[in-house]
Amino acid sequence: DIQMTQSPSSLSSSVGDRVTVTCQASGDISDNLNWYRQKPGKAPEVLIYDASNLEMGVPSRFSGSGFGTHFTFTISSLQADDIATYYCQQYDSLPYTFGPGTKVEIK
Amino acid sequence: QVQLQQWGAGLLKPSETLSLTCGFSGRSFSGYYWTWIRQTPGKGLEWIGDINHSGSTNYNPSLKSRVTMSIDTPKNQFSLKLTSVTAADTAVYFCARLHGGDSTKYDYWGQGTQVTVSS
Numbered sequence: 001d002i003q004m005t006q007s008p009s010s011l012s013s014s015v016g017d018r019v020t021v022t023c024q025a026s027g028d029i030s031d032n033l034n035w036y037r038q039k040p041g042k043a044p045e046v047l048i049y050d051a052s053n054l055e056m057g058v059p060s061r062f063s064g065s066g067f068g069t070h071f072t073f074t075i076s077s078l079q080a081d082d083i084a085t086y087y088c089q090q091y092d093s094l095p096y097t098f099g100p101g102t103k104v105e106i107k
Numbered sequence: 108q109v110q111l112q113q114w115g116a117g118l119l120k121p122s123e124t125l126s127l128t129c130g131f132s133g134r135s136f137s138g139y140y141w142t143w144i145r146q147t148p149g150k151g152l153e154w155i156g157d158i159n160h161s162g163s164t165n166y167n168p169s170l171k172s173r174v175t176m177s178i179d180t181p182k183n184q185f186s187l188k189l190t191s192v193t194a195a196d197t198a199v200y201f202c203a204r205l206h207g208g209d210s211t212k213y214d215y216w217g218q219g220t221q222v223t224v225s226s
């Protein structure tokens with residue numbers, strides 16, 4: 001199985017700050033990676049697919065990059081509504097696996 | 108408007124069988140993989156498996172011996188059965204649609220069902 005790790009596990013930043021989350025895969029997954037946001041009590045929702053493509057309707061302050069084993073997710077200007085846990089997920093090989101999540105809070 | 112609505116028993120005793128169903132409303136049931144994912148505080152999000160409209164399945168090897176997925180295309184529903192449950196199967200279970208083709212992603216999710224296994 002491809003193991004996914006994320007860092008940090010949690011962060012606290014101010015509104016307007018740039019926030020970056022990293023995701024590492026245990027093997028080469030090309031760009032077969034998605035990023036999801038999950039708000040408390042809700043299902044995850046896709047924000048970024050294929051490592052760097054913004055899902056339709058998602059604000060442009062969200063972005064992703066990376067290839068192979070190392071990936072980055074960025075919120076260019078943190079908003080209060082961005083309080084959530086963010087997960088990376090690989091779909092390069094079965095079983096599809098998720099990272100452990102990064103909890104984002106407002107300082 | 109695509110929607111996934113899931114239902115099933117939320118409280119089970121050890122050794123019983125978990126049974127959940129997910130209904131899809133939208134334009135097309137075919138061309139996608141219909142997925143079950145569960146979430147626990149300890150293990151996070153775990154892919155259980157998926158099934159397509161013709162009944163072809165993929166299961167997580169860690170659960171394969173206990174999992175059965177089925178699909179009822181005329182009713183636009185798919186189901187999950189997990190046998191011999193233990194406390195370790197306590198989780199929130201989600202159904203989701205895997206959008207394939209040129210962008211592989213879980214684009215629609217059910218609302219989640221809390222399943223608790225307790226004697």
